[in-house]
Amino acid sequence: MGDRLRETYHRVASEGGPSEDEIKDALTTLVGAWNQVAASFSTALNDPDTRDHLKKAASSFAAALGATITDLGDEIKGASFPSGEVDEQPVEQGGAGGSVVDSDGESPPTPKGEL
Numbered sequence: 001m002g003d004r005l006r007e008t009y010h011r012v013a014s015e016g017g018p019s020e021d022e023i024k025d026a027l028t029t030l031v032g033a034w035n036q037v038a039a040s041f042s043t044a045l046n047d048p049d050t051r052d053h054l055k056k057a058a059s060s061f062a063a064a065l066g067a068t069i070t071d072l073g074d075e076i077k078g079a080s081f082p083s084g085e086v087d088e089q090p091v092e093q094g095g096a097g098g099s100v101v102d103s104d105g106e107s108p109p110t111p112k113g114e115l
Contacts, residue, residue, distance in 0.1 A: 013020065044050045
C-alpha cells in the first residue's frame, strides 16, 4: 500500500503538482497549526469556567436533540397516510380453536407445543 501511494505521489508530482519540499512545508505548517489548536483546547479545558460553559452547552444540545427526536416520533405516530401508502392487510382469525390465515389464504406453521 505504501509503495502504491509513493508511486502515485511521484507520478502526480511529476505532472506539475507541488514539489516534495512544498508538500513537506505544507505538512509542517499543518502540524504546527494542529499543535497550537490542541494546546489552546487543553488550556481552555483546564479553566473551570470554560468547563462549566462546555457542560452547559453539551446539556443544552442533548436536550434540544432529545426534544427534536420526541417531536419527530410524535409526528410519525400522528401521521395519516394517503390510501395505498401503508399496506394494511387484515389478518383473519377464527373463533375459539379457529386458525390464522395469511394474505395468501394459507395458515402459517404452528410452533411446537401450540397445537
